[in-house]
Amino acid sequence: MQGIRNIIFDLGGVILNIDYQRTVRAFKDLGFDHFEQLYSQFHLSELFDHFETGKISPEQFLEALQQQAPPHITREQLLNAWNAMLLDFPLARLQILQQLRQHYNLYLLSNTNALHYDAFNKILLESRGIPSLDTFFDRAYFSHIIGLRKPYAEAYQFVLDAHALKASETLFIDDTLPNITGAEAVGLRTLHLPGPKTILDIFKPLH
Template sequence: MQGIKHIIFDLGGVILNIDYRLTSQAFKDLGAQNFDELYNQFHANSLFEDLETGRVTNGDFLASIKEHLPEGTTDEQIVHAWNAMLLDFPVARLQLLQQLRNHYDLFLLSNTNAIHLEALNKQLERERGIPSLASFFDRSYYSNLIGYRKPEKESYQVILDENGLKPEHTLFIDDTLPNIDGAKALGIQTIHLQAPKTILDIFRKG
């Protein structure tokens, strides 16, 4: 951590526990028996990328998914299945963020979408009485709002530029290797967080 003044955190798998398999199973329970193939297909035709960069609306996304589900499936059922992967915010990680803010500038950089973002903030308020993730960071950057996804260089560059950060004084923590490589390409210091390690292990003294 020598020389580090600013830390950029990923969200899912770093601060928030997630399990993609739960969303896969939830869609299969709705009748999409080929959801894993469908998910890959939608990645190939950019539906999910467009959702995560704000290029398609929630309504268009839900309509596209609905075409592959039994007639009568509601938007609410789809949203519930889509959010199934979102688990919990371990309180120790949130406490760590609060402590780190006394020593570093903290930023959040997440590939996410409007549906998940709304659910996450509602969950945080319901479980912890905290209105939004913004409470833990100097600034938060979400792909659906900035129009870029990791590992696109622009997603990191916007944080550096808007906040006057020098890459060599900036640490980026993510659990996905391509995202780590994207940050490294700009000279940002990185830590590839791999389970079972958590951010608590990174900052544990001694």
């Protein structure tokens, strides 16, 4: 951490526990026999990219899912299946963020979408009594709000420029390797945090 003044965190898999397979199973239970294939098709068609960068609305996204769903499936069932991957905010991780903020400028940069945004803030409120992740950061940036997503250089640069941060003094933490590579391309110092490692393993002296 020598020379580090700022830390930019990823959200899913770093602060928020997620399990993509729960969403896969939930869609299969609704009759989507080839959800992984559909998910890949949606990626290729840029549907998810557009949803994560706010170019299409939640209603348009759910309509695209509805068109692939069996006739009896409701929007609420689709929404619940889509949000099934979102699990919990471990208290110890939130406490680490509170401690780190006493020593560093903290930022969040997350690829997410409007539906997940609402869902994980609800989880945070109901489980911890905290209405927003903004509480833990100097500023939180979400792809569907800023219109930029990792691993593209513009997303990282957006955060750096917004706060006049030096990349060489800024650590970026993410569980996804392509996002780490993207961050390194703009000069950020990086820490790849694949599961089962957590930020508690990295910042042991603080807890």
